[in-house]
Amino acid sequence: MIAGFHEDPGPGTGRRAPRADFVSDAPRHSLNGQWRFLLSGTAAGTGPGLPDPALDDSGWERIRVPSHWVLEGHDRPLYTNTAYPFPIDPPYLPDDNPTGDYRLRFDLPADWPAARDVLRFQGVDSCGTVWLNGELLGHSKGSRLPFEFDVTGRLRERGNVLAVRVHRWSSGSYLEDQDMWWLPGIFRDVELLSRPEGGIDDFTVHASYHDGTGTLLVTADAPGLVELPALGLAIPTGEQVTVPGVRPWSAEDPCLHRGTLTAAGETIDLAVGFRTVEIAGGRLLVNGRPILMRGVNRHEHDPDRGRSLDRATMIRDIELMKRHNLNAVRTSHYPPHPEFLRLCDEYGLWVVDECDIETHGFIYAGWEGNPPAEPMWRDALLDRARRMVERDKNHPSVIIWSLGNESGGGATFGDIEEWIRERDPTRPLHYERDPSYRHSDFYSLMYPAQDTLERIGQRKEDTPAGVEPGSPDDVRRRELPFLLCEYAHAMGNGPGSLVDYQRILESYERFCGAFVWEWIDHGLAGRDALGRRYYRHGGDIDASPNGERFCLDGLLFPDRTPSPGLLELRKAVEPVAMEVSGGELVITSKYDFTALDQLTFRWFVEADGMRGASGTLSVPHCPARSSVRVPLPSAEAGGDGETWLTVEAVLAEETRWAPAGHVIAFTQTHLGTTARGRPPSTPSPALSSPAPDAEPAPTPQPAVGGRVGEVRLGTAVFDGRTGRLARLGDVELDGPVLDVWRAPIENDHGLGGANAPAADWEAVGVDRFLHRTAALDRPDERTLVVRVRSGPATRTLGFRTTYTYRLLDDGTLHLRIDADPVGDWDDTAYGHLTVTPPRMGTRFALPGGYTDVTWFGLGPGESYADSRAAARVGRFRSSIDALQTPYVVPQENGNHVETRWLEVSGDGLPTLRVDGEPHVDFTARRWTSEALRAARHPHDLTDSGRVWLNLDHGQQGVGSASCGPALPERYRLKVRPRTWSMTLTPVRP
Known part of the structure; x- marks a missing residue:
């Protein structure tokens, strides 16, 4: 016998039938606010007296509704990625089951009419049982979906008592194993x-x-009048x-024809968007045109309120999406608050609306x-x-129904497919995890490698495991459009290769869209011992199982600051392409519906980063998915150095999501180079620039003199023992020291096996090089040669480095x-490791x-080999402080590739100038990479009293291997001889 509603596998009892969410002028009374609350350790809660109106709850605590009780000082949040935090014993739950009992006393408004009364809960996690004035109304599961009770005749003018018992764990929890925090409570509106x-x-x-x-056609369960005044x-x-x-609706032109639906004295707001979604010829079409969704997966999250979001936060999300050239969102992995979809209708986003179903944890039971x-x-x-479709059916932004996420296969998906197709044949269906794709109108995968994606675009993909090659399922799948539901795992520093993926996605007609995982880091606000605010991840909670840092995988930091990854995505998916060809600028619209008339194209020329001429291009009418050519402006930069032409496509007028002048796309073209520009205070020597991979110079003649004390070369002073530069003019410094390691980023940790280079680095000691100065040579009075052998304890691998x-x-x-590699880089005694230094x-x-x-090169933000667009x-x-990217978990950050020159300065100190030949990568920070590696949170990092400046030949790419393919070989640093050069100049203040 099942004891209690919470272990009943059924969806609920006593509820009204699901229906559309709408806004009307009928009376509505919010029950949000301060409720009485008491948390108990078991499903029995406070006992059978909870619904009794006479119960004295004056000693109970108060809690804000909507909210999650674990973020209001009661119990603790828990995070898992795939594992259930309770035994797999469906539909049962452990005896230890935190249960929150809620009570609210309320009066009806004085003008409350005598009519039908409905009590609505927009979201309760995970099971809510409801009583009104001592009478049981019923219960519901399905945390991210609304439920209603008819309470007609059960309300009093004064002194109503609403009681709700919320179980943290219920049978519904087995269906809600999404990658997110487990956050119980009444977290949406009542x-x-x-x-x-x-x-x-x-109505529909x-x-x-x-x-x-x-x-x-508007159909309803009672007669009414539809009026759209603008359409007559x-x-x-x-x-x-x-x-x-x-005028039709699209994400690019979200035209809503507003009007009303009236009946029985009530006026219901209508926002009608005319649009048709279909699949034809293996492509996804909207209004008869193919579309390409440039999207993100969006969990609802706020660092203080969890999934209890207000409207202003939803608007902030959408504005950021639109400003970063995104046009689509997958509501991973549940329907969002209904207000978010209303905003998607108004602002313009394609929506894949996903059902609140995920059973991922059954993977640990072999899916039994x-x-x-x-x-x-x-x-x-x-x-x-049913509750998803009925609630969201009237939103033009919703163009695809998703049956759920990572729940294996099963006959019930066939039942769901059949019901949705009968109820709403106007939208296609998506489900990724069943390899037969019988219940999906899309072929779909997560995190494919780029070569795999290329084959999919060509419809030459490998047959999925469990599907017979040439079978009807195999043939049908190859005819389907492809939707990349998750890719480019945005965990920590990354993701890389966004431009590479977008190139493939735009090269084949089969692709209809892709969604980066994911929108925002799920960090929860915390305070350290000193009261400093920081963001907690799963590993900060003493609980097991634990998904630890895997919840920090977003394009926004928890406070909604865009990460460098979001800026890179914005460039990768920009809807306007520009390139110089034959003395002209070729402008290509990647919009699916709108012409480029809403954009202004402005240009400027710079020499060595100093602004010269500027102006606006005259661009002819350019329809969607077409190109035009315009002459390049003829203008001089008026200075020495590299001359670059920059063209920006900007909003000509203000929109509801961005001001006029907001940059949509940009391109840069190198026009030529004259004598290298340098500040007036710095002389310009004639430099010889060897090729990056040139062979080392012949060995100089032996030095004259010993290795003790100081060695001088003009104003440069070197340590006579190590050969390191100790002073250059008035600049004090210590270095250079060969550096072949970085504080691992999340993608360096990967998912294990061949995808975990950080573990390989530690296995062979790349992170713990020791150095031995072998010789200091003075072949002539203007030259010093320092030879150093570097490598880790226990190994022979390393580098012999010559500093000339x-x-x-x-x-x-x-x-x-x-730098020449030596030793056992290819040794097989350590598990056949293929190690490349980062x-x-x-x-x-x-x-x-x-x-x-101050620098001239790529900027202003950080850049890496595969993340620099x-x-x-x-x-x-x-x-120097602002150069640091505040990833929630400290890791390598702040690199800048292709730096031509840089100057490091400080009040009262001489400036150190570095000129690359032709380039160097640089980072500058107040702590070492070792300190970055050791820190758990940003507040663990303290000023070392020094500035640590890296001047590098290069760094490997960042990739997205924390949940995705390994870093492509072209972005790795192969173990081979490397040569790079620079000039160091002290500049007096």
């Missing part, structure tokens, strides 16, 4: 609705579009009309007992699909570095008084 007698309780808007003509329409429900010349394959769960699973310093005529110091470079230490860096060539200035 409302009392007055419904007029004889009025409309539910059918608004299709074809060849310039719209078709409108006033028609009864149930009557279909055609609307010639109507998986709910979609077990009849006892059928009603609960179907209930979730040459004093130039103007007193500056030229440095050439030749960095080839040098590290210097400078006094802590240095505060700023968002960076521009220019002259930039930043404080």
Whole structure:
């Protein structure tokens, strides 16, 4: 016998039928606010007296509704990625089951009408049982979906008592194993609705579009009048009309025809978007045109409120999406608050609306007992699909229904498919995890490698495991459009290769869209011992099982600050392409519907980062998915150095999501180089620039003199024992030291096996090099050669590095570095490891008084080999502190590739200038990479009293191997001889 509602596998009891969510002028009374609350350790809660109106709850605590009790000082949040935090014993739960009892006393508004009364809960996690004035109304599961009770005749004018018992764990939890925090409570709105007698309780808007003509039909459960004044329409429900010349809805032009639906004295707001979604010829079409969704997966998250979001936060999310050239969102992995979909209608986003179903944890049971394959769960699973479709059916932004996520296969998915197709044949269906794809209108995968994606675009993909090659399922799948539901895992520093993926996605007609995982880091606000705010991840909670840092995988930091990954994505998916060809600028629109008339194209020329001429291009009309050519402006930069032309496509007028002048896309073209530009205070020596991979120079003659004390080369002073530069003019420094390691980023940890280079680095000691100076040679009075052997304890692998310093005529110091690998890099005694170092470079230490860096090269943000498209060539200035990217878990950050020159400065200190030949990578920070590696949170990092400056030949890419393919070989640093050069110049303040 099942004890209690919470272990009943059924979806609920006593509830009203699901229906559309809508806004009307009928009376609505919010029950949000301060409730009485008491947390108990078992499903019995506070006992049977909870619903008794006479119960004295004055000693109970108060809690905000909506909220999660674990974020309001009661119990603790828990995070798992795939594992259930309770035994797999469906539908049962452990005896230890935290249960929150809620009570609210309320009076009806004085003008509350005598009509039908409905009590609505928008979201309760995970099971809510409800009593009103001592009477049991019923219970519900399906945490991210609304449920309602008819309370007509059960309300009092004064002194109503609403009691709700919320179980943290219930049978519904087996269906909600999404990758997210487990956050119980009444976390969405609670409302009392007055419904007029004889009025409309539910309605469906059918608004299709074809060849310039719209078709409108509104069906309802009671007669009503539909009015759309701008279209001159006033028609009864149930009557279909055609609307010639109507403006359709799309994510690019979200035209909503606003009006009303009236019945029984109630006026319901209508926002009608005419659009048709279909699959034809193996492509996804909207309004007869193919579309390409440039999307993200979005969990609802706020660092203080969890999944209890307000409207302002939803708007902030959508504005950020639109400003970063995103046009689609997958509601991973549940329907969002209904207000979010209303905003998607208004602002313009394609939406894949996903059902609140995920049973991922059954993977640990070998999928035995998986709910979609077990009849006892059928009603609960179907209930979730019905409640999603009925609630969200009238939103034009919703163009695809997703049956759920990572729940294996099972017969119930066939039942869900059948019900949705009968109820709403106007939208295609998506489900990724069943390899037969019988219940999906899309072929779909997560995290494929780029070569795999290329084959999919060509419809030449390998047959999935469990599917017979050439079978009907195999043949049908190859005819389907492809939807990349998750890719580019945005955990920590990354993701890389976004431009590479987008190139493939735009090269084949089969692709209809891709969704980066994911939108925001799920960090929860915390305070350290000193009261400093930081963000907690799963590993900060003493609980097991634990998904630890895996919840920090978003393009936004928890406070909604865009990460460098979001800036890179914005560039990768920009809807306007520009390139110079034959003295002209070729402009290509990647929009699916709108012309480029809403954009202004402005240009400017810079020499060595200094602005010269500027202007606006005259661009002819350019329809969607077409190109135009315009002449390049003829203008001089008016200075020496590299000359670059930058063209930006910007909003010509303000939109609801961005101001006029907001940059949509940009391109840069190198126009030529004259004498290298340098500040007036710095002389310009004639430099010889060896090829990056040139062979080392011949060995100089032996030095004259010993290795003790100091060695001088002009104003440069070297340590006579180590050969490290100790002073250059008035600049004090210590270095260079060969540096071949970086504080691992999340993608360096990977998912294990061949995808975990950080573990390989530690296995062979790349992170713990020791150095031995073998010789200091003075072949002539202007040259010093330092030879160093570097490598880890226990191993023979390492590098022999030759530092050749040459004093130039103007007193500056030229440095050439030749690093040759030695030892057992290819040794098989350590598990056949194929190890490539993450960095080839040098590290210097400078006094802590240095505060700023000015540079000419790529910026202003960080850049890496496979994540650099968002960076521009220019002259930039930043404080050293601002160069740090505050990843929630400290890791390698702040690198800048292709730096031509940089200057490190501080008040009262001489400036150190570095000129690359032609480039160096640089990072500058107040702590070492070792300190970065050791820190658990940003507040663990403390000023070392020095500035650590890396001047590197290069760093490997960042990839997305934390949940995705290994880093492509082209972005690795192969073990081979490396040479790079630079000139060091002290500049007096």
